[in-house]
Amino acid sequence: PRIVDFKNVSKVYHPGTRNEFTSIRDISFHIEDTPDVGEFIGILGPSGCGKSTVLRLIAGLAPHFPATTGEVLVHGQPVEGPGPDRGFVFQDYANFPHRTVLENVGFGLECAHVPDKERIERANEWIAKVGLDPKKDGGKYPHQLSGGMNQRVAIARTLIMHPRIILMDEPFGALDPGTRQNMQDLLVKLWRELEATVFFVTHDVSEAVYLGDRVFIFSPSPGTIVHQLAVMPPDR
Numbered sequence: 607p608r609i610v611d612f613k614n615v616s617k618v619y620h621p622g623t624r625n626e627f628t629s630i631r632d633i634s635f636h637i638e639d640t641p642d643v644g645e646f647i648g649i650l651g652p653s654g655c656g657k658s659t660v661l662r663l664i665a666g667l668a669p670h671f672p673a674t675t676g677e678v679l680v681h682g683q684p685v686e687g688p689g690p691d692r693g694f695v696f697q698d699y700a701n702f703p704h705r706t707v708l709e710n711v712g713f714g715l716e717c718a719h720v721p722d723k724e725r726i727e728r729a730n731e732w733i734a735k736v737g738l739d740p741k742k743d744g745g746k747y748p749h750q751l752s753g754g755m756n757q758r759v760a761i762a763r764t765l766i767m768h769p770r771i772i773l774m775d776e777p778f779g780a781l782d783p784g785t786r787q788n789m790q791d792l793l794v795k796l797w798r799e800l801e802a803t804v805f806f807v808t809h810d811v812s813e814a815v816y817l818g819d820r821v822f823i824f825s826p827s828p829g830t831i832v833h834q835l836a837v838m839p840p841d842r
């Protein structure tokens with residue numbers, strides 16, 4: 607069984623007008639579902655080549671969703687919109703500014719009507735899992751946190767829902783090198799624990815090769831996969 611399947615997928619904006627613009631062209635690939643830990647896919651390419659487009663087609667998120675031509679299948683079914691089986695992590699964290707860390711991390715459970723006591727317990731567990739202190743940090747607001755701490759909150763907020771597919775759009779692009787290394791190691795640990803499949807967009811070659819089992823290398827715009835690199839995983 608395939609967890610993600612792209613069949614000749616293209617995205618064209620403003621077709622038939624003088625602003626017509628092809629963002630990705632004829633992308634095909636597939637990722638097998640595995641009984642244990644899923645594959646970690648790095649997506650590498652220059653700015654504007656369509657990396658976010660590919661992630662958002664899997665996530666079912668506008669403005670890149672839906673594709674213009676071709677098929678995007680998740681678990682063999684056409685993607686029809688966002689769903690809890692796919693979690694997204696943005697470069698700019700996208701935490702809710704008027705919610706505390708605890709309320710941000712518990713947001714998905716709140717939407718799922720999980721009772722207060724269980725929600726708070728599970729949210730505190732995830733706050734700790736991403737290296738924050740439930741007592742000291744749980745009541746803080748996003749503007750009181752560093753970039754690295756905000757991205758930890760965002761990762762907890764997404765992974766607490768146990769998505770089978772984790773979609774990450776340059777999640778560490780705004781962090782300093784030391785923080786970045788810590789976050790990479792945290793991500794590897796959580797990915798193994800959740801046994802999820804990860805798509806990780808970056809324009810940093812060493813990050814893609816360090817993290818990815820396989821790296822898709824995109825051409826400049828209009829993006830297409832020009833090379834798939836199987837990486838011998840380092841001793842992470």
Ligand code: ADP
Binds near residue numbers: 619627651653669
């Ligand atoms: P990347 O993530 O590799 O930087 P994107 O997937 O964000 O690339 O974008 C691919 C291309 O599509 C870019 O050149 C961008 O300018 C273009 N694009 C993105 N959204 C739109 C849109 N709504 N209308 C027209 N062009 C767009």
Ligand code: ADP
Binds near residue numbers: 669697698700775
């Ligand atoms: P890039 O500059 O590489 O395209 P960005 O981080 O600017 O990457 O954004 C990638 C895509 O994610 C864009 O289409 C943008 O609209 C979307 N995006 C960024 N932040 C958010 C957010 N907080 N909520 C929803 N969508 C977002």
